[in-house]
Amino acid sequence: MNNGNPHIVIIGAGFAGLWAVRTLSGKNVQVTLIDKNNYHTFLPLLYQVGAAEIEPEGIAYPIRSLIRKYSNIKYLRSEVSDLDLDSKTLIANGRKISFDYCIIATGCTTNFFGIPGAESVCFKLKTLDDAVIIRNHILTCFERAAFCTGIERQNSLLTFTIVGGGPTGVEFAGALAELLYGPMRKDYPEYDINKARIVLIESSSRLLGMLPDALSSYTLKKLQSLGVEVMLETSVENITPMGVKIKEGATVESETILWCAGVKGPVEASGWRIPLAKDGRITVSEDLRIKDYENVYAAGDAAWFEFNGKPLPQTAPVAIQQGVMAAENILRQIKGSQTLPFRFVDKGAMVTIGRNSAVANFAGMKFKGFFAWIIWLVIHLTNLIGFRNKIIVLINWSIDYFLFERAVRLILPSCCNEPGFVSCLRRRRDKQ
């Protein structure tokens, strides 16, 4: 392995990790990219997997195929069970690995804010496994409702609750509404699909808090017109397997509760004796390095980077730019130059709501409706990694758009919907 070139370890093959790899490819360094999954996930389309619009294979790409052309990059499929910044070593697959530089790009996890019952009951939408599990669960609810004789149980099976009115909550609510009141309507003669409810709960006074007011109002109206019940200024008191208890209010009885109300730093980081912000993200200095460790960087969702007193949002553009910058700074260090401070080039934000409608905010210019939606489509399709995946996603979108059909309504693997499977996943996560 050692040919005299500095050894850089990158933990995580998300946007930050992958763009760091690209920046370091062909340079006089050896890179080991570590990820527990053998694929990169295009997270911006994850909600569409959850809403049975595209298959998981459409947004996943094998890491080894991505790095194949770079001879100085190696991939290691492993979790990182320990990271010791002082001795510059980590443990992967039970073996100690030394490095000269390290980029931590392990992403983030769901933050349940200690709401009672939330972590044990709610579904999440952070990984491809999560998306398959929620898809299978929703489709199973429809099947169970078709066989159910008790009206209350049927109502609860057909009530889908989403907590959190940020981009993920809004996009998922829109996609779910189009699934329910579109393809599902034709397929369940057993009951009136109009009974099905989608409830979106947001604690603040508007949806998509990071966008201007006008776009939030448009989003609200659009979601309502799709059939989503939006509850603003509504806080969750606790969650049980039967539903969501609202503070000073009633209970939304629902067997499907998706938690999109917040994220926090990566779980693993808490065991790594590194400085963390209050939400568990890794505090980084201006050049993305971790305080007191001059060879260790954090980038992307895992990093807490303050700008004008606020942390940067956990989005793909931030992750991509930070991944590139962390890699460039390492190259500068190797050459003996000064590291440069990270400056985020904000190209704006966009969120899709449904068919023909999205909202976007580019450099202060606001767009909404069909034009924003077309922009959203083009940007996501061009950025999706892999030629095959672009075609697969485009086919699914076309079938959805022109035929009002979603073909991936499959409860598959069948086991992914069993209580045993979820607890498998939990155990696995706990091990990390």
Add this chain to the structure above:
Amino acid sequence: MNNGNPHIVIIGAGFAGLWAVRTLSGKNVQVTLIDKNNYHTFLPLLYQVGAAEIEPEGIAYPIRSLIRKYSNIKYLRSEVSDLDLDSKTLIANGRKISFDYCIIATGCTTNFFGIPGAESVCFKLKTLDDAVIIRNHILTCFERAAFCTGIERQNSLLTFTIVGGGPTGVEFAGALAELLYGPMRKDYPEYDINKARIVLIESSSRLLGMLPDALSSYTLKKLQSLGVEVMLETSVENITPMGVKIKEGATVESETILWCAGVKGPVEASGWRIPLAKDGRITVSEDLRIKDYENVYAAGDAAWFEFNGKPLPQTAPVAIQQGVMAAENILRQIKGSQTLPFRFVDKGAMVTIGRNSAVANFAGMKFKGFFAWIIWLVIHLTNLIGFRNKIIVLINWSIDYFLFERAVRLILPSCCNEPGFVSCLRRRRDKQ
């Protein structure tokens, strides 16, 4: 539910069940189609899912979309926990359902013939879950081998053993060889991919026993040229997690053993107090009815139909023709006419070996090589259910053929490779 029309229950939405449904659609009968999965699986391409060539979503189609246009057909997602032919009732999802006529089309399961260790150690390839599990396992073996330092362990990880030289064993061996010595070669700089072995074990003196000798010899030569080690006249003594012990011979050390050596009747049938053949299939009379039960039929892989003293093979054409005939005979019974005897129209058999090569036997005419392969492609693509699926499969095939690439090399869902997941599935199966 009851509008006076006779109620027909069809158990199983495979080829037999689905073609029975089509035959009964629009007729003056009510049909309930029961299947534990909400999709139909196109089993002839299952081995390609196992070999990471196409995604599982490419060969699965939602049952409700298939029956949507037929108002007299209902779908029920359930296992059948009890079937009582005397009282004409069954238990589905814990509830009793009565019927006037029933078609049992529950398919078949793997037959391990009591070989010690086979059932607990071997992978199977009968369901879409099986295919995802073997795909994930094979890809994981490659990742483990990349990190492995012990030469013996690495050899064992890179040895893939297939027991059974029938169509499934041959097709999977060929597809696996093209995966290993094609795309995988480029992606594992950690070791020489030529170390990887594919061993195909067959107890008789030739492969594809149902085809003429000349095609068997061609298949043998072709597989060998792809790099598959074929062991003919070789019987398995026992199987351990470390490998396959050959009778009067050495052990093939291998962490992947796929059992394709035989099938038997559906597990459920043994609890249903119906006449079974010695392999557990349901014995049917000439008109596909079960002896002593004039309103109950069995069709497809689940049925033991003797013709010239031998049972018909368990193939898609037999299942389709029997499904249609069972349904037609029920319609005849309802009209008060005589049932007709089933006559299998044998259009021949075909097996693909790999790129540009297949063997086929149509009405005594033998085909092999490129022409047979093209016929195979066209027949499978046209018979695959669902326009979207045809496109998805065609795209994957094209990428595989022209770019020597398989994009679905994803260990996904990540949990499907955990011991806990497999035991989940086992528990689930045992419950049936």
